[in-house]
Amino acid sequence: MLDTPFTFELRGPGFVPSRHDNHIQRTLASMRGQYCDPAAYEALLAKGDALLYEVYELNRPHKAGEVLHGISIVHPGRVGEEYFMTKGHFHTVLETAEIYYCLSGQGAMVMETPDGEWAVEALSPGRVLYVPPRWAHRSVNTGAEDLITFFAYPGHAGHDYGTIEQQGFRKLIVERDGRPEIVDNPRWKKITN
Numbered sequence: 607m608l609d610t611p612f613t614f615e616l617r618g619p620g621f622v623p624s625r626h627d628n629h630i631q632r633t634l635a636s637m638r639g640q641y642c643d644p645a646a647y648e649a650l651l652a653k654g655d656a657l658l659y660e661v662y663e664l665n666r667p668h669k670a671g672e673v674l675h676g677i678s679i680v681h682p683g684r685v686g687e688e689y690f691m692t693k694g695h696f697h698t699v700l701e702t703a704e705i706y707y708c709l710s711g712q713g714a715m716v717m718e719t720p721d722g723e724w725a726v727e728a729l730s731p732g733r734v735l736y737v738p739p740r741w742a743h744r745s746v747n748t749g750a751e752d753l754i755t756f757f758a759y760p761g762h763a764g765h766d767y768g769t770i771e772q773q774g775f776r777k778l779i780v781e782r783d784g785r786p787e788i789v790d791n792p793r794w795k796k797i798t799n
């Protein structure tokens with residue numbers, strides 16, 4: 607790992623960083639239980655384990671003072687009426703924020719806090735999204751092309767995927783009449799710690 611200043615290129619159309627240390631690929635099989643329509647999920651999985659999203663990370667120490675950063679690419683598609691999306695997470699250190707910069711595609715960030723607030727912000731090229739501390743976040747691709755974002759967050763934030771795996775997000779983004787729509791998640795259930 608470099609401990610002197612470094613640069614890398616981030617250019618379209620693909621926006622794969624010219625330098626990266628990790629390439630994470632999440633497929634449909636890793637999202638079992640996360641989509642609201644289990645029958646549609648099983649039917650799609652029977653056709654093959656589709657690649658839903660990819661993350662390219664630059665490796666930095668996971669400690670305060672560092673800024674972890676990389677690129678997220680959510681591919682287009684749907685499970686039933688629900689768009690392809692990331693797992694979504696809270697940060698383990700809840701009081702840590704994140705910045706996203708949309709490079710390509712059309713989509714939305716679905717967010718919520720443990721206190722019952724929720725928000726959905728549209729993502730399109732050139733738009734910056736600030737996710738404040740305490741807000742869980744999930745990228746959703748509502749378009750026909752890859753949704754590509756650059757992200758950066760504090761090195762000590764950590765990822766809590768388990769809470770979202772168990773309770774989901776309060777809101778889903780589904781396609782209705784050919785357009786994205788925000789709806790209540792009928793399966794949302796607050797877990798008790």
Ligand SMILES: [Fe+2]
Nearest residue numbers: 697704743759
């Ligand atoms: Fe995050």
